[in-house]
Amino acid sequence: MNIDGKNLIMGRLAAIVAKKALLGEQINIFNCDEIVITGEKSRIFSDFKRVKEMGTHSTGPHQPKESFRIAKKKIRGMLPYKQSKGSEALARIKCFNKVPEEFKDAKLETIENINVDNTLISKYVTLKEISKFLGGKDE
Template sequence: MVVIDGDGLILGRLASLTAKRLLAGEHIHIINAEKVVISGSKRHILEHYLEKRSRGTKEKGPYYPRRPDNIVKRTVRGMLPYKRRRGREALSNLRVYVGVPRELENESAERPEEARMERLSTRKYVRLGEVSTFLGARF
């Protein structure tokens, strides 16, 4: 079992690295999903996610989640062949949490070098928790 701390990691890069490792058969737990960042201007990102959210409904059409843990899982799902057996099995090996759950407090979490945002220190970015709050999530 691998524990990844999402604090300060870029969403797309984290999702692609996670998807690759899931397809290799690893069991992955991502903690601190609300601290994952999305690069870009705040206004543009919030408009983009609001458009995704209002595109469909839960009953009909594409449903897009509000909570940060579900958004991360949905992003990873988009990088897996989830309509095939291999992708469904890989996605079942993923757990995403807001904060740090009690059972994972003593585990050592890794932070992949490729997904860190040190290069974005002067650029604009938004944390996933802010996006979720904007969409109406309570976590």
């Protein structure tokens, strides 16, 4: 399954993707930098900043800075990744910021009921903005 992540809500997308991966489906998520997290911008940034400032660079916890890695870590939170079935499901999930050449001709699906444009939610932040805030190299 190839999913276009543009304007999809992160938590809802992560739950759907995790469930399908546990059922054995191979999932590719494209345009991860355009996935949104809903809520007040200042609260979202303060949450990410708090995790970033914990510990040291050698001891962790380590917060990913690139948007596709942020998305994969959020999906990992929906999986029992310490068990074999969860780690196998996580291996079936691939996240990309753009559409790579090998998937250029692939048909991208979107999930309409989790699109932020189809809801009444007006406060949200894209993963690209969060990545830029954390100092990531997303373009």
